[in-house]
Amino acid sequence: MNLFIPSVIRIFVPKFAFERMVTIKKVETKKELKQFIRFNYELYKDNPYSVPDLYEDMLNTFSDKNAAMEFCEAAYFLAYKEGKLVGRVAAIINKKANKTWNLKNVRFGWIDFVDDEEVSEALLQTVEAWGKERGMDTIQGPLGFTDMDAEGMLIEGFEELSTMATIYNYPYYQKHIERLGFEKDADWIEMLMTVPKETGLPERLKKIAEIVMKKYDLHIKKYTSAKKIAKEYGQEIFSVINEAFKPLFGYSELSQKQIDQYVKMFLPVLDLKLVSLVTDANGKLVAVGISMPSMSKALQAAKGKLTPFGWWHLLKALKFKKPKVLDLLLVGVLPEYQSKGVNSILFYDLLPIYVSEGYDYVETNPELEENEKVQQQWIYFERRQHKRRRCYKKEIK
Numbered sequence: 001m002n003l004f005i006p007s008v009i010r011i012f013v014p015k016f017a018f019e020r021m022v023t024i025k026k027v028e029t030k031k032e033l034k035q036f037i038r039f040n041y042e043l044y045k046d047n048p049y050s051v052p053d054l055y056e057d058m059l060n061t062f063s064d065k066n067a068a069m070e071f072c073e074a075a076y077f078l079a080y081k082e083g084k085l086v087g088r089v090a091a092i093i094n095k096k097a098n099k100t101w102n103l104k105n106v107r108f109g110w111i112d113f114v115d116d117e118e119v120s121e122a123l124l125q126t127v128e129a130w131g132k133e134r135g136m137d138t139i140q141g142p143l144g145f146t147d148m149d150a151e152g153m154l155i156e157g158f159e160e161l162s163t164m165a166t167i168y169n170y171p172y173y174q175k176h177i178e179r180l181g182f183e184k185d186a187d188w189i190e191m192l193m194t195v196p197k198e199t200g201l202p203e204r205l206k207k208i209a210e211i212v213m214k215k216y217d218l219h220i221k222k223y224t225s226a227k228k229i230a231k232e233y234g235q236e237i238f239s240v241i242n243e244a245f246k247p248l249f250g251y252s253e254l255s256q257k258q259i260d261q262y263v264k265m266f267l268p269v270l271d272l273k274l275v276s277l278v279t280d281a282n283g284k285l286v287a288v289g290i291s292m293p294s295m296s297k298a299l300q301a302a303k304g305k306l307t308p309f310g311w312w313h314l315l316k317a318l319k320f321k322k323p324k325v326l327d328l329l330l331v332g333v334l335p336e337y338q339s340k341g342v343n344s345i346l347f348y349d350l351l352p353i354y355v356s357e358g359y360d361y362v363e364t365n366p367e368l369e370e371n372e373k374v375q376q377q378w379i380y381f382e383r384r385q386h387k388r389r390r391c392y393k394k395e396i397k
Helices: 030-043 055-061 095-101 117-133 172-179 203-216 226-245 256-269 296-302 310-320 342-356 372-376
Strands: 008-013 018-026 072-081 084-094 105-113 138-141 153-156 183-194 219-221 275-279 285-293 325-333 361-364 383-395
Touching: 018 117, 030 055, 030 072, 030 084, 030 105, 072 095, 072 117, 084 095, 084 117, 105 117, 105 172, 117 138, 117 172, 153 172, 172 383, 203 342, 219 342, 226 256, 226 275, 226 285, 226 325, 275 342, 285 310, 285 342, 296 310, 325 342
Parallel strands: 105 138, 325 361
Antiparallel strands: 008 018, 018 072, 072 084, 084 105, 138 383, 153 383, 183 361, 183 383, 219 275, 275 285, 285 325
């Protein structure tokens, strides 16, 4: 049965004795989709910590070109007040994740709004109604289509520069969300580690890595050709990620179409010195670590666009004038090799390269706060937890 979602949500404020109105409009045209993407740029254009998404990537993310559309349903909404664009939100149902975890969740993602409680309430009520119409009983977010998208609302670290792969939001977002009855579903933390330039590879880590390599007959595999690594290990890299991440909160296993898309999209732009593969005696991939120079400053300079000269800022950061910070994008170890010290082999390979290339810091991607296996690998380094982000949930009444 199709239920009607009102295009206008009226919110009454008795003390003013008149009706104030937020209008919600579903994105239906390319022009409206551009407005949806650009709203974030406008809201954060003067913020020194926010890092804009690459506009061209966002167009692909919200189109049928996104391989996740095989198993996701989505709608995008804009909020207007007094004729002005004041908010946006994506409503997403990941059918694969819901089936895997036996849930009926509708996700809200790419949510942004001005500091007006009527606006945030109207946006989230719209996602709830859209989800309820499709049989969902819980609203959850911020989440994207899959775990390869940015996820989690920033609740600590507002004066830290964001990264290419994460969300930045103003502090008032948390107050708005919690006022509406949303509760914590999961937290991720992020670490900033100092590259040990003076001391080099920690001796204890070096010994562990060498013992583990000898005990399990494991080997470090390096490449200089993007075509060759894609051909020989492109599929295996993301198969390892699937296996490693499968037990983690809400994970949606990557489809073959997604894997093909990521191999084509990401491997050609990586500095392969900063990619570490660990294989067994038969050449099977058992662990992968992928890092790259931080694109944060370059994306800010490019204002999120490749043209007319944005591409130069990105190319400079990747090839010529590299930043002093690295983003550790992905670390994955096959389940049967976890808790055996295999992670140490990745850093045995990568840390000397970080030092020789002149990097000062390594920033991790978000990691679940209860994921002790991941956090144990940082004990050898000087580090600080500098960000925390949260996924919220609420029962749909």
